[in-house]
Amino acid sequence: MLQGVDEVVFFVKDIEEVKRWIQNLLQCPVVFESPEYCAVLVGNTKIGLHLRDEKNSGTGSGQVAYWHVHDMEHVIKKFQDAGCRLYRGPIRGMDGPMVCQMQDPFGNIWGFVDYSVLNPSCD
Known part of the structure; x- marks a missing residue:
């Protein structure tokens, strides 16, 4: 059903x-624009x-x-450098991965999950 x-x-x-903030942070292309909506x-x-x-x-609440992500610390730093603040975590989720939520300067919540901590590489 869901894909x-x-x-x-x-x-x-x-x-x-x-839009400018996201593009500066993530270097991603705009795929649609109108006065009321942009993707x-x-x-x-x-x-x-x-x-x-x-x-x-x-308000950022809700879903x-x-x-x-593959390097939670790096992602947290990059988002903090762009003006975000930690909202929840980082913590180890109940099912094992590291999880974190950050709030951007506009009030939106971004969630990150890092499964690489479940199978760390051997150095």
């Missing part, structure tokens, strides 16, 4: 400002930027999409 995440939508006050492509997943409205105020 994977197609898109994660953030409800934002200023699409242009958030950028990160891997095979779109991040949609939708203007806040009466149904979604953009959180978790992005696969």
Whole structure:
């Protein structure tokens, strides 16, 4: 039935400002733009930027999409350098991987999951 995440939508006050911030941080292309909505492509997943409205105020609460990462510390630092703050974690999740949530300067929550800690390479 479900085949994977197609898109994660953030409800934002200023699409242009958030678009520039995401592009600067992730170096990803814009795949669609209109006055009320913009989409950028990160891997095979779109991040949609939708203007806040009466149904979604953009407070960051609710569902959180978790992005696969291979170096949690590096990702945390990169996002902190871009103005994000730790929101939850990093902690070891109940099923073993490291998980973390960060809040961006616009109030959106980004989730990260690192499964590499389950099978660390031998040095």
